[in-house]
Amino acid sequence: MSLAQRLRRACAEGRLRAVDTALADWGLRHGADERVALALALANRAVGEGHTCLPLDEQAPPAIPEENPICETAAWRQSLAESRLVGEPGEARPLILEGERLYLHRYWQYEALLAERLKAMIGTAPAAVDTAPLEREGELFDYAWVGDEETHWQAVAAATALRHRFCVISGGPGTGKTYTVLRLVKLLLADAAARQTPVPTIALAAPTGKAAARMMESMRNGLADLPDSEALGPSLPEDAATLHRLLGLRGDTTRPRHDRDNPLNADVVIVDEASMVDLPMMAKLVDAMPRHGRLILLGDRYQLASVESGSVLAELCRAAGVNGFGPQQREAFAPLLKSDAPTADPPLPPLADHVVTLQTSHRFTADSAIGRLAASVNAGDADSAMGVIREAAPEAIEARLDAGDGLDALVETVAAAHAPLLSESDPVAALARLGEIQLLTATRVGPTGSDSLNQAIHERLCREAGLDPAETWYPGRPIIIQHNDYRAGLFNGDIGICLADKAGRRRVWFQTGEQPRALLPTALPQHDSVYAMTVHKSQGSEFEHVHLLLPAVDTPVLSRELLYTGITRARKSLSLHGPEDILRAAIGRQTRRHSGLAERLAG
Numbered sequence: 001m002s003l004a005q006r007l008r009r010a011c012a013e014g015r016l017r018a019v020d021t022a023l024a025d026w027g028l029r030h031g032a033d034e035r036v037a038l039a040l041a042l043a044n045r046a047v048g049e050g051h052t053c054l055p056l057d058e059q060a061p062p063a064i065p066e067e068n069p070i071c072e073t074a075a076w077r078q079s080l081a082e083s084r085l086v087g088e089p090g091e092a093r094p095l096i097l098e099g100e101r102l103y104l105h106r107y108w109q110y111e112a113l114l115a116e117r118l119k120a121m122i123g124t125a126p127a128a129v130d131t132a133p134l135e136r137e138g139e140l141f142d143y144a145w146v147g148d149e150e151t152h153w154q155a156v157a158a159a160t161a162l163r164h165r166f167c168v169i170s171g172g173p174g175t176g177k178t179y180t181v182l183r184l185v186k187l188l189l190a191d192a193a194a195r196q197t198p199v200p201t202i203a204l205a206a207p208t209g210k211a212a213a214r215m216m217e218s219m220r221n222g223l224a225d226l227p228d229s230e231a232l233g234p235s236l237p238e239d240a241a242t243l244h245r246l247l248g249l250r251g252d253t254t255r256p257r258h259d260r261d262n263p264l265n266a267d268v269v270i271v272d273e274a275s276m277v278d279l280p281m282m283a284k285l286v287d288a289m290p291r292h293g294r295l296i297l298l299g300d301r302y303q304l305a306s307v308e309s310g311s312v313l314a315e316l317c318r319a320a321g322v323n324g325f326g327p328q329q330r331e332a333f334a335p336l337l338k339s340d341a342p343t344a345d346p347p348l349p350p351l352a353d354h355v356v357t358l359q360t361s362h363r364f365t366a367d368s369a370i371g372r373l374a375a376s377v378n379a380g381d382a383d384s385a386m387g388v389i390r391e392a393a394p395e396a397i398e399a400r401l402d403a404g405d406g407l408d409a410l411v412e413t414v415a416a417a418h419a420p421l422l423s424e425s426d427p428v429a430a431l432a433r434l435g436e437i438q439l440l441t442a443t444r445v446g447p448t449g450s451d452s453l454n455q456a457i458h459e460r461l462c463r464e465a466g467l468d469p470a471e472t473w474y475p476g477r478p479i480i481i482q483h484n485d486y487r488a489g490l491f492n493g494d495i496g497i498c499l500a501d502k503a504g505r506r507r508v509w510f511q512t513g514e515q516p517r518a519l520l521p522t523a524l525p526q527h528d529s530v531y532a533m534t535v536h537k538s539q540g541s542e543f544e545h546v547h548l549l550l551p552a553v554d555t556p557v558l559s560r561e562l563l564y565t566g567i568t569r570a571r572k573s574l575s576l577h578g579p580e581d582i583l584r585a586a587i588g589r590q591t592r593r594h595s596g597l598a599e600r601l602a603g
């Protein structure tokens, strides 16, 4: 059997995608031997799976078992070394081989660009920081909840962002990332005033429109609690932009309007939900930073990585360690660092001084069942997670881990929660109700996927309301937008609800600003019903009560990060549905994305 035939079989069996085999075919037509053609297919598949590169030393299990002999590393390397389709770093060839890592050229470029620009930022001499205002009780930070010998990590995070041009503030839900950044902005303004320099221009951005809107909402809420917030108001932008918009990326173009030759007009760029930012976007962002600019990434290192390739935030955090600073920074921050601050042994990773992990959730108390469950999942400790689930009060965590009564009961429960919306006419009340409960699934397809759950709940509600199930626009139908539509002011992930106006006309209401607004169903970009949504789609949103449904059989997408993200979407209470062994399998599976970023930054 020829390689082409084997590749097609691998494709038919789902081990490769059509686009992977097409690239191998292209290679064969351009003089690649079978090993190089296979390398093209596998490198492309690796990117499709979220990796930045294909590690030749870890090429297991091979996509094409019967190709094992051609995957034998020495022979493979020999073919790659001799092929004109494979180049060294810096060469313009379709594949780049750097040490043991094989890249598609574009991804090598993104990774090298990101590392180069980050190194320039972290290599800039740190600024002196006056820690006094950060230490004074009540001036910026409240110390009442911190023990005498405990470090106030929010204050340290603000000091870190002041000291450096690049900083990551990572923390779980409600650990005060927005709270900290608002106080940091206050310090930056005071600093500019003291130096008699112009007020810094601040840009706020997030990877999705939904996350940008939520960032703005958190900022507004936080401002209301901040003393002298009027001074801050004018320096904060009216809106947070999507990264696409900030960088001037239009439609399908990959070249942004802003890059190193035309940098962003901002002194400080603050990006929320940075775990969702993929490698190409992060590379474009750092490339567009002005030379003097300050970049602050906010996010949760434990959340699901971006849909596209790379898990930049998690990698940066992993490469930095947890809050172990170098000797100079320890000295500079001495009044802020208490005996609980970890010490790190040299040599310290270059990012150690730039990443701060916030530890305390102000939304979940330390003994909250959801918080403890999330911590056990992060620690990969399935027994501890099961302990939390068993001991939790049912109003906090309700576990249906027997795989028994299954989907019908869940469909019934979620349909019953939505039923009152069928007769709701007030958009404010209807939208608030949507934020109260959400069914989350691990996948979109399959019997426990969001598609079939949406259909089942839709049919169940139509039966109850006496509607024809073919009806699409009925009052009470919740929908989720699937594509950004700047003209309509709607973004991927925005959630709306169909209601009838007084004349019975259907309108779809969204809470995308301070007031709900209505659009005609015909004016909407691509959308779906959203009685259920995938955990991926739910990133950046929170709901009072979450039903988290695990699949009945294990699947590679089910990971610790997916579980953590699903659990932490719940503000108050959580119902877990699915077999215990699947829950345990998910806790045991940590997402690993191959990349050379950490090595490049250390180099």
Ligand SMILES: Nc1ncnc2c1ncn2[C@@H]1O[C@H](COP(=O)(O)OP(=O)(O)OP(=O)(O)O)[C@@H](O)[C@H]1O
Pocket (backbone or CB within 6 Å): 142, 154, 171, 172, 173, 174, 175, 176, 177, 178, 179, 180, 218, 222, 225, 362, 363
């Ligand atoms: N040090 C603090 N003292 C008192 N309240 C705080 C403190 N830090 C945060 N909070 C409160 O906790 C809540 C969550 O804070 P914030 O929104 O800043 O967290 P976050 O990490 O940005 O959350 P999210 O994960 O939702 O983005 C807010 O109501 C905020 O006012």
